[in-house]
Amino acid sequence: MPSISNKGKKMPESPIRKLVPYAEAAKKRGVKVYHLNIGQPDIKTPEVALNAIRNYHEKVVEYSHSAGNISYREKLTKYYKSKNININSDEIIVTAGASEAILFAIQSIMDPGDEIIIPEPFYANYNGFAINSGVTVIPIKSDIEGSFALPPISEFENAVNSKTKAIMVCNPNNPTGYLYSEKELITLRDIALKHDLYLIADEVYREFVYDGNTHHSVMNLKGLEQHSILIDSVSKRYSACGFRIGCMISKNKEVMATAMKFAQARLSPPSFGQVASEAALETPKEYFDEVLDEYLDRRNIVVKMINQIPGAFCPNPKGAFYVVARLPIDDSDRFCQWLLEDFHYEKQTVMFAPASGFYSTKGSGKNEVRISYVLNVKDLTASMKVLEEALKVYPGKTN
Amino acid sequence: MPSISNKGKKMPESPIRKLVPYAEAAKKRGVKVYHLNIGQPDIKTPEVALNAIRNYHEKVVEYSHSAGNISYREKLTKYYKSKNININSDEIIVTAGASEAILFAIQSIMDPGDEIIIPEPFYANYNGFAINSGVTVIPIKSDIEGSFALPPISEFENAVNSKTKAIMVCNPNNPTGYLYSEKELITLRDIALKHDLYLIADEVYREFVYDGNTHHSVMNLKGLEQHSILIDSVSKRYSACGFRIGCMISKNKEVMATAMKFAQARLSPPSFGQVASEAALETPKEYFDEVLDEYLDRRNIVVKMINQIPGAFCPNPKGAFYVVARLPIDDSDRFCQWLLEDFHYEKQTVMFAPASGFYSTKGSGKNEVRISYVLNVKDLTASMKVLEEALKVYPGKTN
Numbered sequence: 113m114p115s116i117s118n119k120g121k122k123m124p125e126s127p128i129r130k131l132v133p134y135a136e137a138a139k140k141r142g143v144k145v146y147h148l149n150i151g152q153p154d155i156k157t158p159e160v161a162l163n164a165i166r167n168y169h170e171k172v173v174e175y176s177h178s179a180g181n182i183s184y185r186e187k188l189t190k191y192y193k194s195k196n197i198n199i200n201s202d203e204i205i206v207t208a209g210a211s212e213a214i215l216f217a218i219q220s221i222m223d224p225g226d227e228i229i230i231p232e233p234f235y236a237n238y239n240g241f242a243i244n245s246g247v248t249v250i251p252i253k254s255d256i257e258g259s260f261a262l263p264p265i266s267e268f269e270n271a272v273n274s275k276t277k278a279i280m281v282c283n284p285n286n287p288t289g290y291l292y293s294e295k296e297l298i299t300l301r302d303i304a305l306k307h308d309l310y311l312i313a314d315e316v317y318r319e320f321v322y323d324g325n326t327h328h329s330v331m332n333l334k335g336l337e338q339h340s341i342l343i344d345s346v347s348k349r350y351s352a353c354g355f356r357i358g359c360m361i362s363k364n365k366e367v368m369a370t371a372m373k374f375a376q377a378r379l380s381p382p383s384f385g386q387v388a389s390e391a392a393l394e395t396p397k398e399y400f401d402e403v404l405d406e407y408l409d410r411r412n413i414v415v416k417m418i419n420q421i422p423g424a425f426c427p428n429p430k431g432a433f434y435v436v437a438r439l440p441i442d443d444s445d446r447f448c449q450w451l452l453e454d455f456h457y458e459k460q461t462v463m464f465a466p467a468s469g470f471y472s473t474k475g476s477g478k479n480e481v482r483i484s485y486v487l488n489v490k491d492l493t494a495s496m497k498v499l500e501e502a503l504k505v506y507p508g509k510t511n
Numbered sequence: 512m513p514s515i516s517n518k519g520k521k522m523p524e525s526p527i528r529k530l531v532p533y534a535e536a537a538k539k540r541g542v543k544v545y546h547l548n549i550g551q552p553d554i555k556t557p558e559v560a561l562n563a564i565r566n567y568h569e570k571v572v573e574y575s576h577s578a579g580n581i582s583y584r585e586k587l588t589k590y591y592k593s594k595n596i597n598i599n600s601d602e603i604i605v606t607a608g609a610s611e612a613i614l615f616a617i618q619s620i621m622d623p624g625d626e627i628i629i630p631e632p633f634y635a636n637y638n639g640f641a642i643n644s645g646v647t648v649i650p651i652k653s654d655i656e657g658s659f660a661l662p663p664i665s666e667f668e669n670a671v672n673s674k675t676k677a678i679m680v681c682n683p684n685n686p687t688g689y690l691y692s693e694k695e696l697i698t699l700r701d702i703a704l705k706h707d708l709y710l711i712a713d714e715v716y717r718e719f720v721y722d723g724n725t726h727h728s729v730m731n732l733k734g735l736e737q738h739s740i741l742i743d744s745v746s747k748r749y750s751a752c753g754f755r756i757g758c759m760i761s762k763n764k765e766v767m768a769t770a771m772k773f774a775q776a777r778l779s780p781p782s783f784g785q786v787a788s789e790a791a792l793e794t795p796k797e798y799f800d801e802v803l804d805e806y807l808d809r810r811n812i813v814v815k816m817i818n819q820i821p822g823a824f825c826p827n828p829k830g831a832f833y834v835v836a837r838l839p840i841d842d843s844d845r846f847c848q849w850l851l852e853d854f855h856y857e858k859q860t861v862m863f864a865p866a867s868g869f870y871s872t873k874g875s876g877k878n879e880v881r882i883s884y885v886l887n888v889k890d891l892t893a894s895m896k897v898l899e900e901a902l903k904v905y906p907g908k909t910n
Contacts, residue, residue: 113737113763114676114707120619120769129577129775150574157572165783168564173556173753173787175549178528208607208755211777220519224623224645240776246623246645277513308513338512354572354782356607356755364512370519376528377639378610383753384564384783388572 122243127236127469134452135463143456146487146495149448149463151286153433153486155351155403157392164391165384175380179372180206180359184390188359191393195318197331197342205360205371206381210316210345211237213360217341218245218278220370221310227275228312231263233436233470233477235286235314250276251472256438256480259427260288262296268303278310279303284317284327284431287470287482289411291321291431294328301333304340310367311336314343316358317432319400322408325430337363346385348433350392351403355385407433410485410492417496418483421503423511435483436467439499442508444468444481450506457501460494479510521642526635526868533851534862542855545886545894548847548862550685552832552885554750554802556791563790564783574779578771579605579758583789587758590792594717596730596741604759604770605780609715609744610636612759616740617644617677619769620709626674627711630662632835632869632876634685634713649675650871655837655879658826659687661695667702677709678702683716683726683830686869686881688810690720690830693727700732703739709766710735713742715757716831718799721807724829736762745784747832749791750802754784806832809884809891816895817882820902822910834882835866838898841907843867843880849905856900859893878909 128149135145179185185201192199207213222228224246230238232251242249252267254260268279279300283292292300304311313330321327330340345358362368411428414435418426423440441447444466451461467480485492503509527548534544578584584600591598606612621627623645629637631650641648651666653659667678678699682691691699703710712729720726729739744757761767810827813834817825822839840846843865850860866879884891902908 113765114620114709116765116769117618117620117622117625119622120772123769123772123776125772126577126775152573154571156570162567162572165567166565168561171555172553173561173751174551175752178525208611208781209778212607215777219516219643221513221516223516223518226516237776237778240772244618244773244776310513352572353574354779356779356781366512366515370515370522373519373522373524373639374643376525377522377636377643378614379608379636380753380755382607382755382781382784384787385781388783 119243124236124239124243128465131448131452131463134449138452138461142459144460145452146460146462146491146498148483148485148487148495149465151348151434151484151486152353153348153351154488157352158350158395158399160394161350161352161388161392165388168384168387173383176383176386178375178380179204180381181386181390184386187390187393195329197329199331199361199363203361203363203368205368205375206386207358207360208356208381209347210314210343210358213343213358214238214241214314215244216360216371216374217312217343218242218247219374220367222247222277225275226277227273229268229271229276229279231281232472233287233467235282236469238280239472249472253473253476254288256425256427256436259429260285260290260436262292262299265299265303272307276307276309278312280312280314282314284320286317286432287434287467288436289429289432289434291325291327291429297328297330297333301336304336310339310341312341312343316343316345316348319349320404320407320433321431322411323430327431331361341367346389346392350395352388352392355388356382357385357389407485409489411435413489413492414483414485414496417493417500421500424503433485435485436480437483438480440503440509440511441479441506442510443478446508447506448481451502455502457498460498462495462498518642523635523638523642527864530847530851530862533848537851537860541858543859544851545859545861545890545897547882547884547886547894548864550747550833550883550885551752552747552750553887554805556751557749557794557798559793560749560751560787560791564787567783567786572782575782575785577774577779578603579780580785580789583785586789586792594728596728598730598760598762602760602762602767604767604774605785606757606759607755607780608746609713609742609757612742612757613637613640613713614643615759615770615773616711616742617641617646618773619766621646621676624674625676626672628667628670628675628678630680631871632686632866634681635868637679638871648871652872652875653687655824655826655835658828659684659689659835661691661698664698664702671706675706675708677711679711679713681713683719685716685831686833686866687835688828688831688833690724690726690828696727696729696732700735703735709738709740711740711742715742715744715747718748719803719806719832720830721810722829726830730760740766745788745791749794751787751791754787755781756784756788806884808888810834812888812891813882813884813895816892816899820899823902832884834884835879836882837879839902839908839910840878840905841909842877845907846905847880850901854901856897859897861894861897
């Protein structure tokens with residue numbers, strides 16, 4: 113029997129999905145499982161987007177332009193302008209989600225053996241994309257005590273070497289919810305310029321910023337125009353994960369021409385998703401106001417209730433819809449599995465993502481979990497109660 | 512300014528799209544351009560599929576299962592059963608078109624430096640996927656005189672070495688239209704088993720088989736169950752290129768488990784496309800009968816008219832909707848550009864794909880073009896007339 117690839121052997125299992133069989137077994141036992149493990153929001157997709165699909169009138173569903181429909185890209189430039197990001201339609205390649213955009217970005221600028229610096233914890237699939245591309249992730253640890261702020265500049269300086277090609281950040285951050293300040297982004301710019309690196313910013317949670325804070329885009333860093341690559345997606349913005357529509361944006365023409373070759377090889381991004389995404393740009397402001405109010409309530413509940421649990425700690429993040437919480441536990445993988453396999457409180461339990469999967473430094477995140485606050489306030493309150501009760505009896509409790 | 516990747520530099524430009532600016536300029540001059548350069552059919556997408564989209568009723572467009580909706584995969588097994596291909600739903604991973612399926616297949620079984628043998632001419636994007644994966648394509652030349660039949664077994668034996676991991680065929684073939692016989696597939700099976708190689712078959716044109724012939728699937732080669740990987744797509748079957756729905760199929764559990772890790776990293780295939788593809792499985796038989804009759808008429812016109820042109824030759828392929836024709840020309844890239852830039856016949860011209868882009872052996876295909884017969888009989892007839900007239904005056908004519 114022929115062997116599989118070493119690359120395939122190295123590809124990580126999803127840290128979220130490996131617990132799925134335990135959740136399914138719990139449900140079979142009649143236990144209600146609150147899913148706080150994935151970034152699948154329960155928010156309704158805007159009607160204006162769904163109506164565009166319901167009114168789809170083409171007779172032949174053709175390939176689109178490899179960079180995406182020009183009508184969609186032109187409207188996207190207006191959306192970005194409303195966010196003070198000035199780009200042209202030929203500086204956008206529409207992709208199958210942010211996932212494909214990240215792959216195009218990495219593969220356009222990096223070769224096997226090259227290194228990319230990413231503050232950790234980071235979105236687990238960055239690891240998969242890096243391994244897929246033969247690229248090494250150099251993690252720089254951000255700290256829960258400091259709310260996962262950008263690590264000191266000295267850490268970046270120490271990590272840069274001749275193989276370093278890029279720094280990547282997710283802003284606001286998945287999994288920590290951290291929102292980078294303008295000052296932190298300027299720090300990153302200065303490192304990128306000093307060492308001639310690309311700065312890739314995954315800004316798919318741009319709309320989810322709380323407490324009157326402002327999101328600062330990598331595209332607005334003066335002097336970094338040839339170095340910056342923006343990754344985006346409609347998945348979270350419009351609760352439209354299934355559209356599979358994202359994009360890669362850069363003002364560097366050579367980068368975009370190279371990414372276009374990868375884009376042409378796969379022909380085109382999904383046509384229906386593009387139609388829905390174009391229509392979604394007409395989503396009324398009230399939709400976002402409501403969604404933001406809802407997420408704010410949810411964040412407040414989660415942060416408050418975790419910090420009331422003895423031995424637990426959770427920063428109060430300014431963006432996205434995740435928190436990473438520190439719990440008084442021996443091993444988050446074991447704890448998350450135990451929650452599903454051995455515990456219930458009034459026939460309910462909760463599913464988290466063990467934070468270990470969001471670190472590439474082995475042994476990190478062992479007493480942390482990522483919580484996606486993608487359920488309503490009532491369910492979240494019940495989930496936090498389950499967590500509190502679970503920590504009273506978990507055999508691996510540490511304090 | 513930071514450099515782009517060497518991989519990016521090596522990625523080929525699409526052999527089809529590089530002529531697009533010349534076609535656009537021709538249209539601006541008032542010349543009608545017949546597009547026989549791409550595999551974008553003019554056939555209507557089945558109503559049953561479009562109706563499923565128009566009746567889309569979910570409130571939240573969620574991620575699907577990373578392997579695709581289970582309801583779709585289960586119905587797909589019935590479709591394959593109707594084609595005498597027996598598989599289970601867990602032997603299918605639904606992908607963003609055949610493109611993603613090919614990437615998953617290659618990356619699950621091959622590492623950078625490994626070799627894959629492909630009879631040439633072959634679908635140009637195989638080159639891009641191989642370069643993307645750091646894999647080397649070893650071409651084995653099939654011959655227009657022999658209608659592009661499978662090259663002799665000795666050619667394969669000569670090409671196999673310790674780096675060889677797989678053989679890939681497209682059946683029926685893009686760009687040649689060639690339909691492999693059962694005997695040829697058995698030959699491939701024997702080579703694969705003898706040298707412990709994977710055999711990947713891209714069967715996206717399965718439905719397009721003419722003259723009473725039968726398509727033989729790689730999945731039905733006895734003894735090859737652990738070595739065979741099937742690549743499929745709804746793009747051509749239902750004239751649904753924009754759905755971006757394909758799949759990868761194998762009975763080798765280790766291969767599928769590995770491919771699933773790549774699938775999970777990119778989260779899920781497009782949701783709308785899956786809904787439409789599931790509904791498309793209800794397409795009535797009459798749809799295919801009509802489409803096949805139509806393509807048969809088209810093939811007959813193209814083959815007949817080309818063979819009437821002095822110095823031109825075209826085999827009579829049994830499948831897909833392409834032919835590779837040999838023309839009395841010096842250089843097909845130059846000729847195809849000249850057709851758009853310098854020629855028109857009664858204010859009409861035609862766009863072909865230079866066959867050079869479908870060979871990886873440099874200098875091959877210089878006097879061949881690929882013709883996609885994706886226009887109606889009237890337009891095809893007009894196109895062939897344009898070709899005939901063009902060859903009377905083309906400055907680089909060779910005989």
